[in-house]
Structure formats: C-alpha cells, structure tokens
Amino acid sequence: MRRADVIDEESSIPLYLQLKDLFVEKIDSGEWQENAKIPDELTLASQYRLSRSTVRQALLKLVDEGRLTRKQGKGTFVNEKKIQTPVFSFYYPEKFGKKHTVLSAQELACSATVQSALELFPGELVYELIRLRYFEDEVVAVETSYLPSAAVPGLLQKNLEGTLYELLITQYNLQIQAYDTTVEPVILTQLETERLQVEGNGQPALKITKIGSTWNKKRLILTKSIFRGDRCKLMFHHE
Template identity: 30%
Template sequence: MSVPKFAQIKEFILENIQSGEWQENDRVPSENELTSQFQVSRMTARRALSELTDAGILTRSQGQGTFVASFKSQSSLLEIKNIADEVKARNSNYSCTILVMESISAIAPIAIALGVEVDSHVYRSVIVHNENEQPLQVEERFVNPALAKDYLQQDFHSLTPHEYLSQNAPLTEARHTVEAIMPNQEMCEWLNLYNEEPCLQVIRRTWSSQGIVSFARLVSPGSKYRLGGHLTFKK
C-alpha cells in the first residue's frame, strides 16, 4: 500500500529534524517549495505542514514562513490549572469520562515531543472532562513512562492526570501553543457537538527536573471555554 504524499512530506521533514540537519528555529521549505519537490498540490503540502504545526513540531509565522519549533522548555505566560478545580470554583459539579488508557509505540512526532526514541512505548490517555455532566474539554495526553511508570494504573475519576503528574513528577516548566480549530467528527462526538463550531485547542508540553513528562492536546468548544491570565510587571 503506497504512502500518501502528505505523509511522505511529513516523514521528510521529521527525518531532517531527527538527523540534526535542521535545528531549532531553522526555516523549513515553503508550501510552494514542497509542492515542486514532491510534485503535489499546495493543499497536500499545506496539510503536511499544518499537521506538524498542530503537533508542536513546527511553528508558522505570518509572512515569514515555517520553522522548526524550539524543543527546549520555556516559562509559560499561562498558569497551569487543574480543570477539576476550575469547575468546582464555579460551584459546578466535575466528572470525567475515560475513553482510552493504553500503551502505544511512539510515532515520530510523539517521540520528538517527549524526547524518546521512535517506536519506544509511551502511555496515551483520552479523557473527557465534564461540567455538570456536559463535556467541557477533551484531553489527549501522551506520557513518558520513565517519569510516571504507574500512570495507566491510576483511577482518573478520583484525580486528574494533572494532579497525578504534579505529585509524582513535579512540573517545573511548560510550553503552550494555543489556536482555534474546527473539530473533526470524532472530536464532535466526544464533545457532544451537534452543530460544528470552532474549538479552542491548547498543545502543552510539560517538564520536570528529570526531563519531558507529557505532551497533551486539550480541546474545548469555543462557546464553553476561554483562557485568561494575570501578569504583574516589575517596576
């Protein structure tokens, strides 16, 4: 079975990053350049770049191009909050629905995001966080087993993944990417969206003092969730 062209482009980009040929913040070929090199449509090239950007491997700058994202930790302007605490603070009832708890072989984007070898085993969970029994957020998380070996044995009805990881691999730093997306059919089903609407997606990588702990994708309906923060500047 032949490999789709967009997947070939993704593999080409990932191989250059993994080999060290392209370093952090290096510019990668544009849509036009990839279109010419692989003899594909711009839509195919755009899909490859978009999927790697969604995974946090690339970053795109309007008018400047597409670049290899920084894989080093950085301080976040957004406070990492426990969603169960957020819901309870609004005097609402928190619950969750656990959809997936599994060990998988890490494909290249996940391996790069977690700083592990391709095809090594990592943990994956998919959990729907509910407010008053209504879906509020889908959390898909990939975890480094070396730093959270008992992750799959936890009862995440009684504590959230964030709480467990904060206790067992205290988080020191994080990196966020925030954007608006249109959900696919599966995401609409998980969020009980009968009419497709824009969603807020947060891609988050977290570190402890021992290394990268997890890589998560958090998706919430735009009509139900928002991000906010408070900054204090020194005089």
C-alpha cells in the first residue's frame, strides 16, 4: 500500500472522510478513469483494512457529490467531469479552454432583442458569431454572440477561433468589467442536439445569457450559450 493511501486511525478526521479524500485523489489523478468501474466494497475494505460500512459511507458521500454513480447489479462507476461555470463573477475563458469552431460569422441589422440588450438604435449593425465551444476536446456548448459593428470594426477579419475576451483586449483595447447573467433550463432543439453531438431528442440543457459591459458601463457584447446538461454544473460564490 502506498504511503499516500494510509488511513490515520489517530486522526480526528472520521475514517470515512479520510477514505473519501483518498478516492477523490484516485479520480483526479486518473487512476480511476471516467466511466470506469471501481473496485467493489469488499475489495476496498480489505485493501484499506476498514469495515465495509466505512467504505460504503465514503462511496455514498462521493455519490452525493456527483463524483460516482452506483448502478444496481453492476457496481460503482466514476462519473465524467463536469464544467464549473462561474455565474456571478467575471468571465474566465481559460476554465473552458480556448478552442472554438466558428459555424457562422456575419454582419446584420440588430433584432429587437439584441437592440434592447445592447442599448442600440433600431436597425443598428452588429456582428453575429455562432461558435462551438470545447472542454478537453469535447463539444460542450453552442455559443451565439452579438457585438456592435461600430465598436469592433473589422471583427470578421480577425481570428475568431480563440476567446473573444482576449481578442477584445488585444485588438481593440476593450475589456469587459462586468456581466449581467441569467440562467435557465431548456430543452435542446434538433439543431442544437446535432451541433452538440448529443444522443436522443429532448435532452435537457442550460441556457446562459450574458451581457458584458466595459468600465464606463457601455454594453459591448451579448452572448447566449447552450450548454449540454450532462456536462455542466453551476458554481456560486458569495461573500
């Protein structure tokens, strides 16, 4: 048994919580891989010289936290990683990786919805970008963004496969200082299902709408993202 796998019976930390932390390390390190079946309770109890009930407590704690799934008659399996989306904070694209695939990019007159969101004049020109967003080389979101053409001239000639956040800073010296964010559960449309490479119709998803503003409270970008429901979770930070 590795030293890191040793349970400290003299510790004030309950045995099942120590064991749970060891299991988390196995998941995070990849020793227990995503979707793989882990050893059964008896095997783990023997390995760590603990009671089966202690092992079960540790496993159930990880089930409650969404790290494991117990399948009756089959065993316990490691769940896929889920993205943490910082809802009430600034936009941190590095959490998702920087890879995007551009599905379409065009200039058009703003719709009433976009006009209202970005506080534009009726019919004002905007750039519309529809892109696929990735996490660890897997498509996890369809992202549609709108930016006023006057604020970012020549946008369609730029490299749109990276993050818009970085592009706005490096190419236009514009930085998003705050986002107004709304989150709502939705059902994937047929087109979204195909784009996200999800099996089956009527799958649940999260729609996250953000309006980004600069330091002078000028609204610069409207982004509507449809995230796969099975690959996303929300993280709230309160102070």
